[in-house]
Amino acid sequence: MRVAAYTGGPNVPSARARVRQYIAPLRELGIQVHEYPLPWGNVLPRRRALRPLWAGATATSRVLDLARSWGADLTWVSRQLLPAFAPVQGLARRPMVLDVDDAIWLNTGGRRAKDLARASGAVVCGNEYLANYFRQWNSAIHVIPTAIDARKYSPRAPFADGDAVIIGWTGTSGNFGFVYDIEEALARVLKERPAVRLRILADRPPTFTRLPASQLEFVRWQPGIEADCIREMSIGLMPLADDPWCAGKCSFKMLTSMACGLPVVVSPVGMNSDVLACGNIGFGPNSTQEWIDALLLLIDNPELRDRMGAAGRFVVEQQFSLERLGPRYAEVLHAVARAAKSTAVAEVA
Numbered sequence: 372m373r374v375a376a377y378t379g380g381p382n383v384p385s386a387r388a389r390v391r392q393y394i395a396p397l398r399e400l401g402i403q404v405h406e407y408p409l410p411w412g413n414v415l416p417r418r419r420a421l422r423p424l425w426a427g428a429t430a431t432s433r434v435l436d437l438a439r440s441w442g443a444d445l446t447w448v449s450r451q452l453l454p455a456f457a458p459v460q461g462l463a464r465r466p467m468v469l470d471v472d473d474a475i476w477l478n479t480g481g482r483r484a485k486d487l488a489r490a491s492g493a494v495v496c497g498n499e500y501l502a503n504y505f506r507q508w509n510s511a512i513h514v515i516p517t518a519i520d521a522r523k524y525s526p527r528a529p530f531a532d533g534d535a536v537i538i539g540w541t542g543t544s545g546n547f548g549f550v551y552d553i554e555e556a557l558a559r560v561l562k563e564r565p566a567v568r569l570r571i572l573a574d575r576p577p578t579f580t581r582l583p584a585s586q587l588e589f590v591r592w593q594p595g596i597e598a599d600c601i602r603e604m605s606i607g608l609m610p611l612a613d614d615p616w617c618a619g620k621c622s623f624k625m626l627t628s629m630a631c632g633l634p635v636v637v638s639p640v641g642m643n644s645d646v647l648a649c650g651n652i653g654f655g656p657n658s659t660q661e662w663i664d665a666l667l668l669l670i671d672n673p674e675l676r677d678r679m680g681a682a683g684r685f686v687v688e689q690q691f692s693l694e695r696l697g698p699r700y701a702e703v704l705h706a707v708a709r710a711a712k713s714t715a716v717a718e719v720a
Contacts, residue, residue, distance in 0.1 A: 474619030526632030629683030
């Protein structure tokens with residue numbers, strides 16, 4: 372089966388995690404996927420003067436690429452076809468599968484989510500919160516969590532007394548606000564444990580106001596460095612706000628830390644709470660003091676970090692690994708293609 376996949380761009384996280392990493396395992400299952408990313412990403416340029424040029428070039432590129440879907444058996448859409456533009460799903464080859472890993476209906480242009488869902492043979496959602504929303508528009512809903520390549524995100528070595536302790540966060544700069552929200556807790560922890568460092572892996576440096584520069588590490592994101600960067604950490608962070616947007620998140624940062632054998636300290640919001648319930652893998656603080664207590668406990672106890680990290684790695688292997696989720700995704704794609712073929716045969720008859 373041939374699949375034309377449309378994603379938000381070469382460096383868009385959902386494109387990497389929800390489509391691109393599946394290409395190789397799906398090939399082994401008889402599904403050939405060709406990805407068509409938006410060349411300049413799916414976010415408006417910061418400079419307003421560039422926006423008309425970006426919009427025109429992006430729309431032209433996507434429309435031309437959609438014509439290529441007619442050489443495939445199925446169209447696979449990651450989140451949206453065009454950000455905040457008029458609907459273009461009518462140009463794509465049917466059947467179509469929509470993949471969603473965020474509460475995209477809350478975004479600018481999110482009204483297109485309903486149109487895409489209605490036009491799709493199935494909608495694949497990263498968690499139940501998203502699935503419950505899209506059931507309004509489509510009855511063929513499948514919940515497949517964001518997969519982790521457990522071979523790429525392999526465990527770190529066991530912790531030992533004297534090892535440098537690194538608290539780590541990874542993500543795009545657009546999500547820095549969540550880390551700023553726990554800056555008070557981080558400031559207290561770094562003050563009480565002067566040897567501890569905070570590492571931020573992102574596209575640009577954060578602008579903390581209360582944290583000592585000597586205890587901060589910024590690593591600029593590049594393809595291929597994320598797993599090694601996380602493996603060098605000691606504790607993985609995923610702070611979130613308790614709001615509808617965060618309720619739709621699929622815990623990818625949390626799961627990559629767990630895959631690398633790190634204990635996690637995360638906001639118990641949405642899917643984060645579900646993953647925390649899978650085992651003794653970390654903490655879900657609700658207040659500044661709880662964030663401080665959880666981090667200090669893990670900083671001071673390498674054996675606890677080892678136990679929680681090993682438990683988290685086991686959870687990833689059993690429930691969230693690419694090896695386990697790849698066949699599930701393949702079955703969805705095959706099922707949609709079979710249903711479309713049966714419908715076409717029935718209409719001819």
